[in-house]
Amino acid sequence: MDASKFLQHLQQWEEPFTLGRSDSGPSFNDEAIHQGAYTHNPEMYALYSLAPGVPPSQQVRILFQLLRSSRAGMAPEMRRTLERVTTFLLKAIDPDAVLTVFLSLRRVRANHKHTTKAILGYILNHPHCLELAGSRRPAVVDCLEHASGKNPTRASAKMLLGTKPAEETYLHRHLLKFGRDAEAVKSLFGYLYGEERYGGNGDYRGEYLRYGALLQARVERPATITATNRGDISATLVHIYRGGSSPELQVGLDNYVVAAAKELPRFDGKVALVLDASASTRGYGQREFCNISQSVALQLLLEQCCTSLEVVTVGGAGRIPQPEGTTDLALALISALEGEPDLVAIASDGYENLYPGDLARVAATLPQLGIDTPVVFCHSKFTGSDDLSQRRPAPHLPQLEFWHENDFENVLVTLFSMAKPQLSEPGLRQFFLAKLERLLAIG
Amino acid sequence: MEYKNLVPAAFDLSPYRFGMPQQSGPMTVVPVFGLDRQTGFTGPMSGLKLSRVTGYGSMELANPGETGVAIVPLHMGYIQDQAQNHALCRSAFIAAGQKLLFEDACCVQAAQGGYLEGREQWFFILPVQLRDRALQLRGEPGYSKLWGDIAVLNQQFGLPDRGHLEQIITKQRSFLTQYQSRLELLPGQTGALFLINHKLAGIEIAPSAAYFAEMWMPLTCFCYGTAAMYLEQKTPPKTAEIAPLSARNLAELRQQLEESRTQLRQSVQNDLAQTPKEMFEITEEERFLEMRLHTASGENFAGQFVAEDGQVLYASIFAKPHYLNN
Numbered sequence: 001m002d003a004s005k006f007l008q009h010l011q012q013w014e015e016p017f018t019l020g021r022s023d024s025g026p027s028f029n030d031e032a033i034h035q036g037a038y039t040h041n042p043e044m045y046a047l048y049s050l051a052p053g054v055p056p057s058q059q060v061r062i063l064f065q066l067l068r069s070s071r072a073g074m075a076p077e078m079r080r081t082l083e084r085v086t087t088f089l090l091k092a093i094d095p096d097a098v099l100t101v102f103l104s105l106r107r108v109r110a111n112h113k114h115t116t117k118a119i120l121g122y123i124l125n126h127p128h129c130l131e132l133a134g135s136r137r138p139a140v141v142d143c144l145e146h147a148s149g150k151n152p153t154r155a156s157a158k159m160l161l162g163t164k165p166a167e168e169t170y171l172h173r174h175l176l177k178f179g180r181d182a183e184a185v186k187s188l189f190g191y192l193y194g195e196e197r198y199g200g201n202g203d204y205r206g207e208y209l210r211y212g213a214l215l216q217a218r219v220e221r222p223a224t225i226t227a228t229n230r231g232d233i234s235a236t237l238v239h240i241y242r243g244g245s246s247p248e249l250q251v252g253l254d255n256y257v258v259a260a261a262k263e264l265p266r267f268d269g270k271v272a273l274v275l276d277a278s279a280s281t282r283g284y285g286q287r288e289f290c291n292i293s294q295s296v297a298l299q300l301l302l303e304q305c306c307t308s309l310e311v312v313t314v315g316g317a318g319r320i321p322q323p324e325g326t327t328d329l330a331l332a333l334i335s336a337l338e339g340e341p342d343l344v345a346i347a348s349d350g351y352e353n354l355y356p357g358d359l360a361r362v363a364a365t366l367p368q369l370g371i372d373t374p375v376v377f378c379h380s381k382f383t384g385s386d387d388l389s390q391r392r393p394a395p396h397l398p399q400l401e402f403w404h405e406n407d408f409e410n411v412l413v414t415l416f417s418m419a420k421p422q423l424s425e426p427g428l429r430q431f432f433l434a435k436l437e438r439l440l441a442i443g
Numbered sequence: 444m445e446y447k448n449l450v451p452a453a454f455d456l457s458p459y460r461f462g463m464p465q466q467s468g469p470m471t472v473v474p475v476f477g478l479d480r481q482t483g484f485t486g487p488m489s490g491l492k493l494s495r496v497t498g499y500g501s502m503e504l505a506n507p508g509e510t511g512v513a514i515v516p517l518h519m520g521y522i523q524d525q526a527q528n529h530a531l532c533r534s535a536f537i538a539a540g541q542k543l544l545f546e547d548a549c550c551v552q553a554a555q556g557g558y559l560e561g562r563e564q565w566f567f568i569l570p571v572q573l574r575d576r577a578l579q580l581r582g583e584p585g586y587s588k589l590w591g592d593i594a595v596l597n598q599q600f601g602l603p604d605r606g607h608l609e610q611i612i613t614k615q616r617s618f619l620t621q622y623q624s625r626l627e628l629l630p631g632q633t634g635a636l637f638l639i640n641h642k643l644a645g646i647e648i649a650p651s652a653a654y655f656a657e658m659w660m661p662l663t664c665f666c667y668g669t670a671a672m673y674l675e676q677k678t679p680p681k682t683a684e685i686a687p688l689s690a691r692n693l694a695e696l697r698q699q700l701e702e703s704r705t706q707l708r709q710s711v712q713n714d715l716a717q718t719p720k721e722m723f724e725i726t727e728e729e730r731f732l733e734m735r736l737h738t739a740s741g742e743n744f745a746g747q748f749v750a751e752d753g754q755v756l757y758a759s760i761f762a763k764p765h766y767l768n769n
Contacts, residue, residue: 018653181449279627279628280625283624324629325627325629325630326629328467331697331700334693334700337693338693350623351621351624352625353467357685361700365696390467390621397686
C-alpha cells in the first residue's frame with residue numbers, strides 16, 4: 001500500500017480498537033495494513049499519526065504497533081522519532097484507550113525495552129496516577145506487572161511498603177528509574193498493593209482533555225463563516241479582489257503566505273496546478289471572491305512549498321487572476337501534463353460547463369497513454385458543508401477539499417504523498433518532525 | 444457560430460455574434476454578443492426600484508436615476524419574506540425620475556398576507572412554464588389570475604397544488620442558484636439562447652452587457668432553471684462508465700478532444716435547426732421616443748421585444764409549454 005492510500009486508510013477507517021475477554025490479542029481488522037506500513041518504513045508510519053484527520057481509533061492502532069514491534073537494529077535517529085511519536089500519542093490519546101493498548105501488549109506478550117519504558121513511564125508519571133489507579137485499578141496492576149514483570153513488581157511493592165527490606169538497586173532497576181518522583185511512586189504502590197485508601201475524585205482524564213483542548217485551539221473553525229474568517233491569506237485576497245490597492249495589503253499577503261508556508265510540507269519535484277479562474281469562481285453576494293481567493297491562496301502556498309510549480313490558468317489570467325470566462329478543465333489538464341510534472345492538482349469550484357464530461361474522459365484516457373502521474377481534483381469551497389453534488393466533473397479522480405486555510409495542510413500532505421516516495425518522503429518527513437516538536441511543545 | 448437563421452425570424456439577429464455553447468445537465472446556453480450600449484439604459488437590479496404595492500395586483504416601480512430609460516424585464520417578479528410576492532405580466536418603459544404603477548401585476552403567493560415593500564427583496568423572472576399564460580393575462584386585472592397555473596406547475600413538481608410559486612423558487616433556491624455557476628456569464632455578453640433538453644426554450648437579448656449581467660441569475664436560475672431542474676429531478680443523471688478516447692499520446696488526445704467538441708457544437712446547431720420557423724403576430728404595445736415595445740406571438744414561441752430604428756435593443760422570446768414539453 002502506497003503512502004497516500006495508507007493515509008487515506010488512516011483518515012477514513014474508524015472502526016474501534018477493542019480487546020475482548022478471551023486470551024487473544026486486540027481486535028482490529030486492518031492489522032495487516034498497519035503491520036505492512038510499519039515494515040515498509042517504521043518512521044514514516046509513526047509520523048503519519050500526526051497527519052490531519054487521523055481519528056483517535058487509528059492513533060491507538062499506531063501506538064500499539066509502535067510498542068509491540070522490536071526496534072532491534074534500528075538507527076538511533078529513527079528510534080528517537082518513534083520515541084517522540086510515542087510520547088505524543090500517550091499525551092493525545094484518551095487514558096482508557098491507552099490502557100487498552102497496554103493490556104493488548106500484555107496479551108500479545110510484547111515486552112521490549114521501549115514497551116516497558118512506555119508503560120511504566122506513563123503510569124508512574126501520570127499527573128493523575130492515583131485517580132487512574134482508583135478508577136482502573138486491576139488494569140493498572142496488570143499493566144505494571146506486565147511491563148516490569150509480576151515478581152519484580154510485587155517484590156518492589158513489598159519493599160516500598162516496608163514488608164521486605166528495601167534494595168535500592170533492585171527498586172531503581174525495576175521501578176524507580178522510570179518515575180520522576182519516588183514519593184509519588186511509593187504513594188501509588190501503597191494504594192495498589194497496600195492498605196492506603198484513595199480519596200480523590202476519580203478524574204484521571206483532566207490532563208488529556210486539557211491537552212486535547214490546546215490542540216483543538218490551534219485550528220480555527222469559525223461558527224459563522226464570512227468572507228474574511230477563512231484564513232488570513234484568502235481574507236487579504238478578498239480585499240484585493242474587491243478593489244483594495246493599498247500597499248499594506250500586498251505586504252500583508254506576502255507575510256501571511258510566508259508564515260503559513262513555514263508550517264507546511266515541502267516537495268522536491270515538479271507540480272502542475274490547473275487553476276480554475278472561470279466566472280463561476282467569483283461567486284456572488286456575501287461569498288463574492290471567496291472561492292477564487294482560496295484557490296489563489298493554494299497557488300501562492302504551492303509556489304513556496306514546491307521546487308517547481310507550473311500554473312495553467314483556466315478563464316482569467318495573471319498571478320491573481322480576475323475570475324472570468326468558461327471552464328475548460330480538460331484542455332488545461334492536457335497542457336499541464338505536457339510539461340511532464342510529477343503531480344497535477346486541479347483547484348476548481350467543480351462547475352465544468354464548456355464541454356461537460358471532457359475532464360472525466362481525459363482522465364479516463366490517461367492510463368492507456370502510459371501516464372500514471374497523479375491527478376488530484378481539489379475542490380475549492382466556501383464552507384465545509386458546501387453541496388458538491390453538481391460539482392464533481394471527474395468523480396473517478398482522487399478528490400480533496402478545502403475551504404479554510406487550515407485545510408491546506410491536509411491538501412498538501414495528501415497531494416505530495418501521492419508522488420513517488422523518493423520525491424515526497426524527504427519533505428513530508430521534515431514536515432512531520434517539525435510538527436511533532438511543535439505539538440509536544442504545547443502544554 | 445452561425446445561429447442567426449436557426450431561431451424564430453421575428454427580428455434580425457445578424458448583428459449578433461454567438462459564443463461557444465455551454466452545457467450543464469439538460470440546459471444549454473449559447474452566449475450572444477451584440478452592441479454594448481453602455482449609457483442610456485438603467486439596469487433592472489441596480490436601477491429599478493420597487494416603490495410600493497398599493498394593493499393586491501398593483502405594483503409600482505420607479506426609475507430613480509437622472510438619465511436613461513429603464514426597460515422593465517418581461518415577467519419580472521419580486522420575492523420578500525412575510526409579504527405577498529408579485530410578478531409582472533409585461534415589459535414597459537420607465538423614464539428616469541418616473542414611477543409606473545402596474546395594475547395588472549399578478550400575485551404569485553396565494554393566501555399570504557402583507558404587501559411587498561421597497562426593502563430586502565430579490566427579483567426573479569417567472570419560470571418559463573408560466574410565461575405564456577402570464578403574457579396572455581397582461582392588461583387584465585385580478586391579482587389571483589396566475590394561481591391556477593402556478594398550482595399546476597407545483598403539481599408537476601410533486602408539490603401541493605397551491606398558487607405558491609415560492610414552493611419552487613424559494614424552497615429550491617439553493618439548487619436553482621447553482622445554475623448561474625454551472626453556466627458562466629462571459630465578459631461582454633449581451634444575451635443568450637437557452638435550450639432545455641435540446642430544444643430552444645428562449646432568446647434573451649439585453650441593451651448592454653451590464654444589463655444582461657443583472658439578468659443572468661434571474662433568467663438562468665429561475666426562468667429557465669426551473670425547467671431544467673424539473674428534468675433533473677424527474678430523471679436523475681446516471682453515473683455511467685466513462686469511456687476513454689482512443690488516443691495513444693497527448694497530442695492525439697488533444698486532437699480527438701477538439702474533434703468531439705466540434706461534434707458537440709454541430710449537435711447544438713442541429714438542435715437549433717430543429718426549431719420550427721415561426722410567423723409571429725407583432726403588436727405594438729408602447730413607445731418611448733423612438734423605441735417601440737412589441738409583443739410577438741407565434742404558434743410555439745411568444746414574448747416581447749424593444750426595437751429602435753429596426754435594431755433590437757431588448758428581447759425576451761420564450762417557448763410555449765406545449766412546444767417545450769412535447
